[in-house]
Amino acid sequence: MLALVKRERAPGMWLDDVPVPAPGRSDVLIRVLKTGICGTDVHIFSWDEWAQGRLKPPLVVGHEFVGRVEEAGEAVSGFQPGDIVSGEGHIGCGHCYYCRTGQGHICRKVEIIGVDRDGCFAQYLRMPESNVWKVRPGIPHEIAAIFDPLGNAMHTVMAQPVAGRSVAVVGAGAIGLMACRIAEAAGALSVVVVEPQAHKRALALRMGAHAAYDPAADGWFEKFIADTPDGVGVDVVLEISGAQQGIHKAFDMVRPGGEVALLGIPSRPVTLDLSNSIIFKSVTVRGVNGRLMYETWYQCERFLLEHKLDLSPVVTHRMPYGEYQEAFRLLRNGDAVKIILEWDA
Numbered sequence: 001m002l003a004l005v006k007r008e009r010a011p012g013m014w015l016d017d018v019p020v021p022a023p024g025r026s027d028v029l030i031r032v033l034k035t036g037i038c039g040t041d042v043h044i045f046s047w048d049e050w051a052q053g054r055l056k057p058p059l060v061v062g063h064e065f066v067g068r069v070e071e072a073g074e075a076v077s078g079f080q081p082g083d084i085v086s087g088e089g090h091i092g093c094g095h096c097y098y099c100r101t102g103q104g105h106i107c108r109k110v111e112i113i114g115v116d117r118d119g120c121f122a123q124y125l126r127m128p129e130s131n132v133w134k135v136r137p138g139i140p141h142e143i144a145a146i147f148d149p150l151g152n153a154m155h156t157v158m159a160q161p162v163a164g165r166s167v168a169v170v171g172a173g174a175i176g177l178m179a180c181r182i183a184e185a186a187g188a189l190s191v192v193v194v195e196p197q198a199h200k201r202a203l204a205l206r207m208g209a210h211a212a213y214d215p216a217a218d219g220w221f222e223k224f225i226a227d228t229p230d231g232v233g234v235d236v237v238l239e240i241s242g243a244q245q246g247i248h249k250a251f252d253m254v255r256p257g258g259e260v261a262l263l264g265i266p267s268r269p270v271t272l273d274l275s276n277s278i279i280f281k282s283v284t285v286r287g288v289n290g291r292l293m294y295e296t297w298y299q300c301e302r303f304l305l306e307h308k309l310d311l312s313p314v315v316t317h318r319m320p321y322g323e324y325q326e327a328f329r330l331l332r333n334g335d336a337v338k339i340i341l342e343w344d345a
């Protein structure tokens with residue numbers, strides 16, 4: 001089969017011919033139809049410090065996908081050939097305290113597809129039945145392909161109450177944009193976005209944000225504060241950019257007694273004025289990682305089906321897998337939000 005492989009410890013990815021994975025007794029073999037390219041994949045492509053420390057090439061990359069079941073191992077009971085599926089890319093050990101208390105995403109032995117073991121940028125993917133998710137009719141395949149980042153957005157919004165509260169989202173990439181739509185559907189009083197790129201601010205307004213601020217514009221922060229309910233900041237900040245300045249600003253934007261959820265991953269350690277940013281302000285801070293298995297998945301499904309959540313503006317490009325070099329170029333330049341690579345053409 002053809003697959004996008006991180007072949008060596010150097011920048012780039014290679015379209016290679018590799019063996020179709022053989023499913024074990026409890027595994028499902030999936031014919032991949034569409035995949036989403038994530039920021040993580042861009043780090044792997046660029047071979048930055050994080051990727052150098054984490055990956056052990058050669059490895060098939062990719063973790064966001066939708067596909068069709070091709071074959072089910074003999075111990076698999078919930079899937080049959082032909083089922084349309086997506087899957088949770090964090091594969092926990094299944095036996096530890098975390099896995100057994102619904103926190104498999106922080107299992108100490110967790111393996112992530114496309115990072116620690118072979119992933120989905122390929123014609124076929126092998127995955128344990130426990131991690132395969134049946135896609136309900138009514139959910140577009142393209143959206144099923146990005147349930148992973150949608151789950152990140154859902155998990156971040158649901159990490160604290162948002163109904164009847166003012167919410168600010170820092171960073172309007174795919175996850176930030178989806179977080180706007182979810183926060184609005186979950187009953188937030190107001191949702192605003194801070195994002196330096198104009199095309200992403202425009203998308204945020206289409207995704208349910210009531211206002212979008214350019215952090216490079218003069219006086220934006222004073223205007224932001226003046227626009228908040230009591231002129232003291234918002235109840236909840238969702239920090240999704242991972243940029244040092246974004247993280248600093250998140251603590252200026254939150255009101256005293258408010259809450260900050262951190263999902264964006266800074267590339268280096270960040271220095272914070274804990275006394276003034278958190279302690280004296282009595283701010284609650286949460287780290288958010290991955291998705292709750294599988295509460296978040298059910299929430300995503302229900303929001304899509306019952307709230308008729310329209311996420312389609314997030315997908316800015318669709319390309320055949322052979323054009324992956326161009327796709328990564330667009331993402332590295334910030335010219336695209338979510339790119340779907342098509343493997344079914």
Ligand SMILES: [Zn+2]
Pocket residue numbers: 037038039040063064148149
């Ligand atoms: Zn991802």
Ligand SMILES: [Zn+2]
Pocket residue numbers: 092093094095096097098099104107108109110
């Ligand atoms: Zn575990």
